[in-house]
Amino acid sequence: MNDDELRGVFDRMASAYDSKVARMAPINNGLYFLLESVLAELPQEARILCVGVGTGTELIHLAGVFPGWRFTAVEPSGAMLDVCRTRVGEVDLSSRCHFHEGYLESLPLEEMYDAATCFLVSQFILDAQARSDFFRQIANRLLPGGILANSDLSADVESEDYDALLAVWQRVMATSTVSAEGLDRMKSGYAKDVAILPSAALASIIESGGFDRPVQFFQAGLIHGWFAKRATATHAQHVGRTDPNHPARTGDP
Numbered sequence: 449m450n451d452d453e454l455r456g457v458f459d460r461m462a463s464a465y466d467s468k469v470a471r472m473a474p475i476n477n478g479l480y481f482l483l484e485s486v487l488a489e490l491p492q493e494a495r496i497l498c499v500g501v502g503t504g505t506e507l508i509h510l511a512g513v514f515p516g517w518r519f520t521a522v523e524p525s526g527a528m529l530d531v532c533r534t535r536v537g538e539v540d541l542s543s544r545c546h547f548h549e550g551y552l553e554s555l556p557l558e559e560m561y562d563a564a565t566c567f568l569v570s571q572f573i574l575d576a577q578a579r580s581d582f583f584r585q586i587a588n589r590l591l592p593g594g595i596l597a598n599s600d601l602s603a604d605v606e607s608e609d610y611d612a613l614l615a616v617w618q619r620v621m622a623t624s625t626v627s628a629e630g631l632d633r634m635k636s637g638y639a640k641d642v643a644i645l646p647s648a649a650l651a652s653i654i655e656s657g658g659f660d661r662p663v664q665f666f667q668a669g670l671i672h673g674w675f676a677k678r679a680t681a682t683h684a685q686h687v688g689r690t691d692p693n694h695p696a697r698t699g700d701p
């Protein structure tokens with residue numbers, strides 16, 4: 449799927465997205481619970497970049513736990529972002545959020561962030577180099593020591609266990625009866641549109657995008673979570689202190 453096709457998929461899914469993923473709440477709550485501790489040492493007034501924020505679930509969770517934090521929500525699907533804006537407004541968080549409809553490339557380089565979340569996004573970038581470049585764009589937006597928290601579907605699709613794991617995952621996701629045909633459809637859909645890699649391979653792609661060695665802090669079914677600090681070289685290499693676009697708030701020593 450190219451970017452336009454993927455955006456179309458999420459545009460069409462937006463109004464039903466939250467009810468579709470409601471079943472996954474125990475998994476997401478586990479992920480967010482651990483995420484709180486991953487990010488616990490950030491400043492009280494931290495700025496957080498939420499890449500592929502979707503309908504805003506992770507942003508709303510973090511904003512509730514850390515009342516001094518401010519958020520930039522990046523989302524290419526206008527319909528997903530509209531749902532996010534509405535939900536954020538309903539819980540009175542709009543004044544702490546900036547919404548950017550589009551990709552990271554078009555987000556003005558006006559501020560640097562203490563941390564970024566990127567949940568279930570990079571898996572749609574099938575080419576490994578493009579996926580590494582995507583992580584580098586995130587690294588380039590982070591302050592020194594800034595933390596990326598990333599989640600993606602991950603598995604060794606070549607392993608003997610994959611079919612059995614996928615069958616369990618199908619039951620986890622299923623809103624109706626599961627079938628052998630449904631399982632085949634899921635398997636071929638993932639093979640075509642989702643880059644499901646073993647954990648070590650994905651960690652290595654994140655690292656190649658300008659991060660220290662990622663730490664896997666979460667797994668539930670196919671969903672894995674990693675955190676990683678921005679590697680010290682990234683900033684000098686790719687943004688540069690003398691860059692006229694370099695934002696004032698760098699925190700560089």
Ligand SMILES: C[S@@+](CC[C@H](N)C(=O)[O-])C[C@H]1O[C@@H](n2cnc3c(N)ncnc32)[C@H](O)[C@@H]1O
Nearest residue numbers: 458499500501502505523524525528567568569
């Ligand atoms: C599966 S949803 C996850 C949404 C949210 N992070 C969550 O965990 O509920 C993936 C989201 O990433 C967005 N997305 C896809 N490709 C992206 C990209 N290259 N950059 C930013 N967002 C992207 C999609 O539009 C979609 O809203």
